[in-house]
Amino acid sequence: MNEGKSAIIVGAGLVGSLWAVYLSKAGYKVTIYERRPDIRLAEISAGKSINLALSNRGWKALDAVGVGDEIRKIAIPMTGRVMHDTEGNLTYQPYGKEGQAIYSISRGGVNAKMMDIAEEYGNAEIHYNHECLSADTKNGSIRVKNSETGEVIDAKADVVFAADGAFSAVRYNAFQKLDRFNFSQMYIEDGYREILLPANEDGSYKLELNALHIWPRGRFMLIALPNEDGSFTCTLFMPHSGDENSFDVLDSKEKVENFFKTTFPDFFEMMPEIGDAWEDHPLSSLAIMRSYPWHDGKMALMGDAAHATVPFYGQGMNGGFEDCTVLSELMQKHNEDWDKVFAEYSVVRKPDGDALQDLSLHNYYVMRDYVADPDFLLQKKIEAKFSELYPDKWMPLYSMVTFSEVRYSDAHRLGMQQDKIMKDVMASTPNIEEKWDSPEVMEQILEKIG
Amino acid sequence: MNEGKSAIIVGAGLVGSLWAVYLSKAGYKVTIYERRPDIRLAEISAGKSINLALSNRGWKALDAVGVGDEIRKIAIPMTGRVMHDTEGNLTYQPYGKEGQAIYSISRGGVNAKMMDIAEEYGNAEIHYNHECLSADTKNGSIRVKNSETGEVIDAKADVVFAADGAFSAVRYNAFQKLDRFNFSQMYIEDGYREILLPANEDGSYKLELNALHIWPRGRFMLIALPNEDGSFTCTLFMPHSGDENSFDVLDSKEKVENFFKTTFPDFFEMMPEIGDAWEDHPLSSLAIMRSYPWHDGKMALMGDAAHATVPFYGQGMNGGFEDCTVLSELMQKHNEDWDKVFAEYSVVRKPDGDALQDLSLHNYYVMRDYVADPDFLLQKKIEAKFSELYPDKWMPLYSMVTFSEVRYSDAHRLGMQQDKIMKDVMASTPNIEEKWDSPEVMEQILEKIG
Numbered sequence: 001m002n003e004g005k006s007a008i009i010v011g012a013g014l015v016g017s018l019w020a021v022y023l024s025k026a027g028y029k030v031t032i033y034e035r036r037p038d039i040r041l042a043e044i045s046a047g048k049s050i051n052l053a054l055s056n057r058g059w060k061a062l063d064a065v066g067v068g069d070e071i072r073k074i075a076i077p078m079t080g081r082v083m084h085d086t087e088g089n090l091t092y093q094p095y096g097k098e099g100q101a102i103y104s105i106s107r108g109g110v111n112a113k114m115m116d117i118a119e120e121y122g123n124a125e126i127h128y129n130h131e132c133l134s135a136d137t138k139n140g141s142i143r144v145k146n147s148e149t150g151e152v153i154d155a156k157a158d159v160v161f162a163a164d165g166a167f168s169a170v171r172y173n174a175f176q177k178l179d180r181f182n183f184s185q186m187y188i189e190d191g192y193r194e195i196l197l198p199a200n201e202d203g204s205y206k207l208e209l210n211a212l213h214i215w216p217r218g219r220f221m222l223i224a225l226p227n228e229d230g231s232f233t234c235t236l237f238m239p240h241s242g243d244e245n246s247f248d249v250l251d252s253k254e255k256v257e258n259f260f261k262t263t264f265p266d267f268f269e270m271m272p273e274i275g276d277a278w279e280d281h282p283l284s285s286l287a288i289m290r291s292y293p294w295h296d297g298k299m300a301l302m303g304d305a306a307h308a309t310v311p312f313y314g315q316g317m318n319g320g321f322e323d324c325t326v327l328s329e330l331m332q333k334h335n336e337d338w339d340k341v342f343a344e345y346s347v348v349r350k351p352d353g354d355a356l357q358d359l360s361l362h363n364y365y366v367m368r369d370y371v372a373d374p375d376f377l378l379q380k381k382i383e384a385k386f387s388e389l390y391p392d393k394w395m396p397l398y399s400m401v402t403f404s405e406v407r408y409s410d411a412h413r414l415g416m417q418q419d420k421i422m423k424d425v426m427a428s429t430p431n432i433e434e435k436w437d438s439p440e441v442m443e444q445i446l447e448k449i450g
Numbered sequence: 451m452n453e454g455k456s457a458i459i460v461g462a463g464l465v466g467s468l469w470a471v472y473l474s475k476a477g478y479k480v481t482i483y484e485r486r487p488d489i490r491l492a493e494i495s496a497g498k499s500i501n502l503a504l505s506n507r508g509w510k511a512l513d514a515v516g517v518g519d520e521i522r523k524i525a526i527p528m529t530g531r532v533m534h535d536t537e538g539n540l541t542y543q544p545y546g547k548e549g550q551a552i553y554s555i556s557r558g559g560v561n562a563k564m565m566d567i568a569e570e571y572g573n574a575e576i577h578y579n580h581e582c583l584s585a586d587t588k589n590g591s592i593r594v595k596n597s598e599t600g601e602v603i604d605a606k607a608d609v610v611f612a613a614d615g616a617f618s619a620v621r622y623n624a625f626q627k628l629d630r631f632n633f634s635q636m637y638i639e640d641g642y643r644e645i646l647l648p649a650n651e652d653g654s655y656k657l658e659l660n661a662l663h664i665w666p667r668g669r670f671m672l673i674a675l676p677n678e679d680g681s682f683t684c685t686l687f688m689p690h691s692g693d694e695n696s697f698d699v700l701d702s703k704e705k706v707e708n709f710f711k712t713t714f715p716d717f718f719e720m721m722p723e724i725g726d727a728w729e730d731h732p733l734s735s736l737a738i739m740r741s742y743p744w745h746d747g748k749m750a751l752m753g754d755a756a757h758a759t760v761p762f763y764g765q766g767m768n769g770g771f772e773d774c775t776v777l778s779e780l781m782q783k784h785n786e787d788w789d790k791v792f793a794e795y796s797v798v799r800k801p802d803g804d805a806l807q808d809l810s811l812h813n814y815y816v817m818r819d820y821v822a823d824p825d826f827l828l829q830k831k832i833e834a835k836f837s838e839l840y841p842d843k844w845m846p847l848y849s850m851v852t853f854s855e856v857r858y859s860d861a862h863r864l865g866m867q868q869d870k871i872m873k874d875v876m877a878s879t880p881n882i883e884e885k886w887d888s889p890e891v892m893e894q895i896l897e898k899i900g
Contacts, residue, residue: 184634
């Protein structure tokens, strides 16, 4: 272990905290600068806190440095989706095979836990209330301001990692000003508002615990993920503007109540106080932010700072954690020659960031429109059947993304090919509803795979 | 005239200076803040100064407020393209009909002239060396710093216009931080380097004066535009990186000389000192920058600040000047109700900004690859013939963009349709080379227009 190696991480969020553990294990002295106060001492802020869904890529990155079990303590398995129609009827769709699940964790809870981990496993020194004012990528130095004392400090290390989120100060203050740095921030038309569905009075859950609940309504949807305390964190995704079914038109308690009563009747029955709870959480926006390259000089962007996405595939955190896996492998491959590590990281990992974003947007349409569509559900059934018969020839897209380590870019490409095959087979088979699991249909798919 | 009306313009560039005249004529007291020193007092900076090509939209916007003749004094008409092949053979292609031309003007010259115009015709007070540090869009105020004295000033007006270029400080410091503001900066793979081809010793031109010269070479190209003093401003566009024909590999005087000798032999003959002149101007990058919306509160983005583009259609300045035309029309339509003016400006003008950018990128391929392609030249000849026969049914894309007031978005859409028709006709007509102007071919096009 080289005592002299040092690293700075900007941001004590999920990715920054985990990456601290990796760097520490590789012998780096890690210093983290975090803009916000220590959330473990303050009340956890309300607001932007859609629950997170941890899946295979996330667990792999956590387990590789021995911290997965810390997170397992606060994670609730969800084995499938439960769709709620306007009559209150439920349809269940498993996410994967028997025993496979994604895991609901609350953002506040996991944030605090990851900071513990950064300190305990990563020996990281975390400086809270330190805002990054500027950065010199070539030099590996940053200028931070202590927002409590007003003091401005210059800090420097062998390598610097910006894991400071979608609105990364390092990216904004340094990377976005670099010649030939590509960047885009594209907001989608839809915003979201969080709603907390409380537990029953006896502390029990008001909905099936081990599932992600969706109320798909075409152009908008409501979802619910379980919390440890019996409550569900629910999120309404809907266009900001528009003459109907938009946040703009829900501008009174009465309109909110009417909207829920008619659109999500079973939800309204569980939570008749929705009109009063409506403004407990702010209306927030959703954006995809792309960058390239992800490094310059001695600095690299990670997680949301590099590839912030919309939350619809539940892969934002998982993809960020996987950045740690990728960077760690490159560190070993190039024996910590950071010029080489960063150059390969940008080139190799960027297509996966792009694919993660494209998949996230695609899954928005799936969740909003298709999960309630009989053709879509039939297609998923046929795929599952075929995949069961020929597991080495077909892994459904959702499983590739969620339960495998297949690169996002490969999963995206394969998924689009599979979708075309399934659409062709379904279109060319009369009465497909009756013989969806017949040898004839399976044979057809097999042929098309070639 | 309402004495109380006030406007701030950030940026005393081409668009800002012209817009000052419009506002002044509408009764506004105009104050301009410009980051750079007064270029009329300093030596005109070398560097990023590709000559500009003024065409119809630009003239229209200038003439509407009576300043076109000021610019005519320094403009050189170019009636067509002259292509130079590797043997030094020349091919001429007119830009439009008899009497139509685009006009070469030097950036430095026109910049200085436009500042004169802003002061004389716009009664604008221009504050040089004032950098915009921040802006409050809702309040209509900006904070500027006098870079000579260090003084920081807050300025406020009824309306504020950011005409401060591709790297707009107002956009960066204010708009890019707004919730739901979409923005992208995408650099193309190619950079450019300017080369000044001097006049002959007797002051005469070394190339045909009234033309834009192109040395198209597939993946890269050299162009030359005439200046008033007998020189030509030449620009080499080429990929930054790559194993051959890239700026990266031209890293010695010898390599530069060899490159010009073998690739642009007729140019090298005129300018054998190219190896020594190579570094007179810096290597620069090219980007497309998109934004939306183009307004917020009391502020609007104009010109490159809203829709910076690559220079290949010669429409950057013209499109910026046309923003003045559009805003001026909306001011009249809405009787200077700026909320309405700005809202309509964003919605109506944005598709034209996008189309201008798409067209610019498209014309890069045209100039680089196609202007030397016999099929392309034949297609242009057929189009010109058809357009001559049926002027009300077909205006070639280049003419729509350059010599008409058709909206960029309409021109782009129509141009793509026309291109498809021409490709179909040419592919389905055997020996098209021989009967390209036959009634049969004309009839076919007529049918396809429908």
